[in-house]
Structure formats: C-alpha cells, structure tokens
Amino acid sequence: MAKRWIFHRSGGSLCLDLANTVSWRRSPEPIERLPTYGDLVEWARQSGVVTAPAARTLEREAGRQPAVAARILARARVLREAIYRVFAGLAAGRPPEPADLAVLDRELHEAFRALHLSPARSGFTLAWPLDDGPPLALPLWAAARSAAEVLTSADPRRLKTCPASRCGWIFLDVTRSGTRRWCAMEACGSRAKARRYYARQRGGAAASSPRRTARAPGSAGAPPSRRASGPSSPRRAS
Ligand SMILES: [Zn+2]
Numbered sequence: 001m002a003k004r005w006i007f008h009r010s011g012g013s014l015c016l017d018l019a020n021t022v023s024w025r026r027s028p029e030p031i032e033r034l035p036t037y038g039d040l041v042e043w044a045r046q047s048g049v050v051t052a053p054a055a056r057t058l059e060r061e062a063g064r065q066p067a068v069a070a071r072i073l074a075r076a077r078v079l080r081e082a083i084y085r086v087f088a089g090l091a092a093g094r095p096p097e098p099a100d101l102a103v104l105d106r107e108l109h110e111a112f113r114a115l116h117l118s119p120a121r122s123g124f125t126l127a128w129p130l131d132d133g134p135p136l137a138l139p140l141w142a143a144a145r146s147a148a149e150v151l152t153s154a155d156p157r158r159l160k161t162c163p164a165s166r167c168g169w170i171f172l173d174v175t176r177s178g179t180r181r182w183c184a185m186e187a188c189g190s191r192a193k194a195r196r197y198y199a200r201q202r203g204g205a206a207a208s209s210p211r212r213t214a215r216a217p218g219s220a221g222a223p224p225s226r227r228a229s230g231p232s233s234p235r236r237a238s
Helices: 014-019 037-046 052-064 066-091 098-113 138-153 185-202
Strands: 116-119 124-127 159-161 170-172
Touching: 014 066, 014 138, 014 170, 037 052, 037 066, 037 138, 052 066, 066 098, 066 138, 066 159, 066 170, 098 138
Parallel strands: none
Antiparallel strands: 116 124, 159 170
C-alpha cells in the first residue's frame, strides 16, 4: 500500500498547519503536499478535523464526484496560499492584502452558512451536520474558521516565520517565554544545530566535547525519517 505523507502539525493552529502543507516554500523547488483531494482528506484526518470513518466516506464520495472534489481541492489551495500570505505578512509586520482577505472572507461565509446550532450533552454546539455524510468541503471550512479565529484572537506578535533559509513555514508561538524560533525542532532546528556543530568542527573549536551537541541532520528528537519535512522525505507516489 502507498505511503501517506505525515503532515507536520506544529503551526499552533489548524489554518497555519494548512499553510504549511507546502514544504521548502522559500526554496526554488517547493513541494506540494496536497497533490490530490485524497491528500486534503488525509491532512484533515491527521489534523483531527474528521474521523477515520468520515475520511473514508469523503474519499468514496470524491470518487463519485471527481469534478466537485477537484474544485474543492483547488479552492483549498487558493485558501491556503491566501492564509499563508496573510499570516506571513502579519509575522513580518505587514497588513494583509485586501485580495487575500477577500478569499478568506468568501470561504468563511460559506463555512458559516453551513454551520448548525444544536443541543449537546451540556449546552450547545455549533458544528457542520454530518448526518448525511461529511460534506466534501469540510476540510476547507474548518481551515477558514480556524483562520478567522486566529486573526480575531491571536496576538500578531506571536506569529512567526521559520528563519531557516529555504523553509518559510509559519507558526503561532504559544510558549510562555515567546522565544520559539523554529517551525519544528526536529526539522529546521536540528538542521541548524547540526550546521553549527559542523561549522565548529571545521573551525577546530569542537575538539573538547563534540558528542554533547552532535546529531545527524534531521534526526534530533524526531521519530524516524517520515517525520522530517525535507524534499527527500518519503512520500507515496501519486
Ligand atoms: Zn522551518
């Protein structure tokens, strides 16, 4: 069976995790992690937007309505890029472009129009009805709602862009100290750490205790390779 990409979910919110479904954004060869509607569903499943059975239902439904699924995937990518530009801009102190906010607003409008209020075990819940099976646009709606929530509630000073030269992933720094630097320590953080180590080695300054900081690039603290975000990470053939 084909391998599924393990999505990084270190953005601190669903919308930022969606924005980070392009790897190596700042490199000449960014990698698309949502090449098919099935990948969007898989992202939603791994992110907890849908359960595994709901994800299977979505994939079956997409098989029955491939043109609709393709349009939703295209909209998801447009929304993702708008989210990326809005939040990366805010992280850099730039106000969002009206065109990007308009994309977000349009998707948000549809997402909210489909929401239903219903009694829950305690109180009420505002959710998309799943009685007739999850709607194909559910992953999109969840991301749009998340983007609106972050935009209206998060401290923009906590929005950050990973400083690794080719990465460009964005995240919400929720550490108490506000000193988080990297998109994920097991990805860019460990690579930077390894580069510093090798630079010290070359400079001859690490003669005393190299083992204290040495780790192979990409291996620090991470579950094996599939967790890494790099271009060489395994990904199922599409
Ligand atoms: Zn990074």
